[in-house]
Amino acid sequence: MATAKKGNRLIGAPVERVEDLRFLRGKGNYVDDQSLPNQVYAAILRSSVPHGRIRGIDKSEALKMPGVHAVITAADIGGEVPVIPIRLQPLPEVFPLRQPVIAVDRVRYVGEPVAVVIADTPGLAEDALEFVEVDIEPLPVVASRKTSATDASLLFPEYKTNLAKKFTGLKGDAAAAFEGAHYIKKQRLSVQRHMALPMEPRGLLADWRKDIKRLTVYGAGKVLFFNRRAVAQMLGLEENSVELVENDIGGGFGARGEFYPEDFLIPFSSYSLGRPVKWNEDRRENLSAMNHAREMEAEYEIACDADGTIRGIRGHVDVDNGAYIRSNGLTPPRNVAQFTTGPYRIPNIHIDVSVRLTNKTPCGTYRAPGRFEGSFFIERMIEIAARDLGLDPVEMRRKNLVTVDEMPYPMATMQHIDPYTDTECDSGNFHITFDRCLKEFGWDEKVKLQGRNIDGRYHGVAAGCFIEGGAAGPRESARLKLESDGTISVFVGSSAVGQGLETVMGQIAADMLAVPFERVRVFHGSTSYVREGFGSYHSRSTVMGGSAILLASAPFKEKLCKAAARRLNVSEQEITLIDERAVAPNGASIEWKALASDDISAEESFTNTKHTYAYGAHCCHVAVDPGTGHVEVLDYVTVEDVGKIINPLTLHGQVIGAIVQGLGSTFMEHLIYNEDGQLLTGSLADYVVPLADDYPVIRGITLDDYPSPNNPLGAKGAGEGGIIAVGGVASNAVANALSSLQVEIEELPLTPPAVWASIEKQRLVEGTKN
């Protein structure tokens, strides 16, 4: 068998996203666009009490309302109320802290589902919520890490403590490294609670068909196969009588598509009523019901030699996790333990992480979970150390950046979880991306503005580096099938969350089979397409799904050759595949299309235990208005090496979008609770995210000089690098701008009042000195 090579026409080419035309024309099919005959609507009654004991629920008044069909509470579930399974780090010791899909006898955060109302219209269902009487006896509220640590009020009395879990990242001997070090600095740093905030809130449409014993759930995303298993088990159904279907999705970022209470409650409602049930989350619900993220406080110490060589880092991180351990809630805290040190050669590490329970919405992953936070911590520590030691912060980073000769470079170990958590940077030259970023940014010129007051605004620049983990295992599947019209259908277990999956998978498949892009159709987002799938998270879709396509293309071509050999009366080895034809040595040929009746299809899985590590650098230039505290980002540049670029257009979109999200995290976004545990940011007027005109100058450059050795494509996950270093680099630029005022930046977000307050604090200090 041979395939005539035309070279990689499509992999690496800026193919326009096939998804865009339907999105731009308003022809997308989001779950709210989908309806079924005879459907009814659900509205969720959510706790307005952050912590309390449920004494009783009276649904009689609501049930009297015309058009209301049912009010479902924990008592109606029958038997044990299921809990949300832990998908990542399913450590049995935290199983008692999993969230029941509906509050049973206790509520633990504002927004926790207490009842579901089913009615003829969404408005009616919402009206009826006001007539469900819930009697809750308030309990003392745990609204902060500090209160949580006292254990004075326990979220789970039977767990005996609010400390859900401890993680430790270790390397070398930190205690010895700090012994007699030239420079040691202890620093408190914190990141605020914020969230992924996809533009499309969640929604579900569940359809239980008793006659054919089949449950279909539209609106699923991200991890369809895992969620199918979960809902099937909870309802006592066979997995293959449940289908989860992914519609178009307006953004995932880690939060959308995880298993939430509604992923049980809506299918259960349909199952109970025997009718399709539709639910769409509104923004106010979304802000209290979808996973929150990032609320962490570190107290770190760094030890350095006089020349800036970092000897070690140690300390602890306190994580405000919210009320329950949700499906991926342990990932950010475990990541901050292992990845704080990022691309820097820090031989001695001891980082303890405490996951604390509070009466707030549970946390989960948000793009670069634990990595954004860790990068903020380490980049601030290095910048402060360089300043204290009188070193150029760029040179200090260069000195400590892992070199190409040290690859593969091992990260801190977390043996207490299990030995498989060991991981290492796979390949690359961190110095190339750092130097390139400085050059593209124009560092040598811009650094002359460092700390200067020009026309009333202070200018500052900063640079930093990052690594981005990707390509989580264990496996991903792809199936290729030749259709009777000659097109090739590609079925993948990966999920589309707006990242251009169809385009990228299509490019890989078309290249592997040397056919035009238009001849390939990508199918994703149904649990019926392939035997198993693991979904889209950890920047894994392109690497894992793409590699599976690559693997499946070999047996697919083999089958084509076999079928053609029979028709052309030659041996299989003599067949050449070219231009969608199978050609015999004598020139006789047959169109692939004609072979479709021979069932030409192949399914393969790509298995991977090693992660990929893309890497790169960020540079930022800001101007700070001391009168208002406003920070203008004058320039932001990233350079990242992603191993192998499949599509520079979609990649560029990933990078730019991620940077803007990072700037939102650094300067704007904050889920604010008061001390009574009430969420104050209940709308997008109060939860402030970047708008189109906030950060106009952003540049992202991607390279593929160092392919990953860990997969046949050579690609590395690349969805998160744009966000990882933003908090650290942008806050360093602000700190540098204000260096003449001795301002110290310790907390995000750097909102105008926060920046102003940090300046004012120093003014007052100076005032008392004089």
Place this chain on the structure above:
Amino acid sequence: MKLPPFEYASPRTLQEATTLLSKHNGDARPIAGGQSLLPLMAFRLAAPSLLVDLANIPGLDRIEIRDDGVHVGALTRWCQIEADRRLTAAHPLLSEAVKHIAHYQIRNRGTIGGSLAHADPAAEMPALAITCGAEITIAGAKVSRVLAAKDFITGPLETALEPGEVITSIRFPKWRSHRRWAFQEFSKRRGDFALGGVALHFDEDAQGHASEVHIGVFGTGDTPGRLSAAEEFVRGKKVDAGLAQAAGNIARSAVRVASDMHAGAAYRQALIGTLIERALVEAASRAIEE
């Protein structure tokens, strides 16, 4: 959130509208652009039994420049004011202030009467009306009346409107030629409610001393209002950078502010001081067309 149930009426005359409104004993609300009332209803913070849509009542959406000032009909949309080139001479401060109101889409629907009736303490128009000494004409089922803007705004989201009354027009007193003015606002993002804002204007006598000083602030507390301490300080003096800074400091200690989750009181006080300083400098340095 979904709107609570309500009845809807679309009268063709002012008389019909005020009669409908007064019949419902304060449980009915007039609606114009819907940019403030509808979000309140969606959050179920307001649940009027009847919405009386004023959109089909003719004659309430005109901008007229007369001898006694600029008359703006209550149903005039922001985008109309923004696009009216006559106003850059007839009332440049009004022209400028409107550019700061919310976003393009909202300016296409929101009306001047709606904003005044809503009386958000962080909104531009109530502050501008008070600063400029505007008069508000109100129609009721039986009688009409005219109120000074400062008497019209009575509290946060509270006005002197009685049940059954609607605003019909706003008069901004005649703009003197050679008048100096500035509008400064700061918000987290362009188009958001202000963390603080300043509208000011003053005239100059032959010696270049400031007279007729009007300095209004908003986004500070319960209601927008004029800052007399700063006005008195500026009056009779020549406005330059030094004076602007001193006036800012006076404003900072004189202004009364409230804290909320977006900004504390100390920040808002300082911000008002900064904005007044910047506004005075801007006003003094602007070239005046002869």
